[in-house]
Amino acid sequence: NAGVMQNPRHLVRRRGQEARLRCSPMKGHSHVYWYRQLPEEGLKFMVYLQKENIIDESGMPKERFSAEFPKEGPSILRIQQVVRGDSAAYFCASSPGETGIYGYTFGSGTRLTVV
């Protein structure tokens, strides 16, 4: 039973390029959450999605960041025109709908470096 799969594990982008981070939730999990971990800091909530719906995006920067969780395929976190300050580890978690936070399972993260 595969866990939460994130890819790529490491991503290097030049300033101004686009970064696309993928997250495949655990089998049977319909809820996805994205968190960002800046260097020397804890994880910060970004967005919570269910299939085809954004439920809570209160932690998403207003510009350049977007997220989707289509009916088929992985959830995608997209960062347009990346800047050095976007360098961080991005973690995805998934849960079965009814358990919420108690059923969180995290992926291993994507470490984005902007050069």
Added chain:
Amino acid sequence: GDSVTQMEGPVTLSEEAFLTINCTYTATGYPSLFWYVQYPGEGLQLLLKATKADDKGSNKGFEATYRKETTSFHLEKGSVQVSDSAVYFCALSDPSSGSARQLTFGSGTQLTVLP
């Protein structure tokens, strides 16, 4: 808003030493409290949790007691092993803040156990 404060790291201990990692929180209502562990290169794993005052969470020899009067959830282990070397995160979820499905994390404490 809600917040979690953890003791600053890094913490270095010898094998079989006693471990305490302090965690205090600020929350609007009655949060659930968690400890997560992150091994190098991996995602976060739930270590233990407590959902109401005076609850004690325990797992793998680690314990933490939800103390409402001191708003604390300190992590303890009587005898650490080299394999416990990791980063430990304290976190909370506070439904009364309107964010039942997101976690608020502390900044993490790096633990290194020497043989």
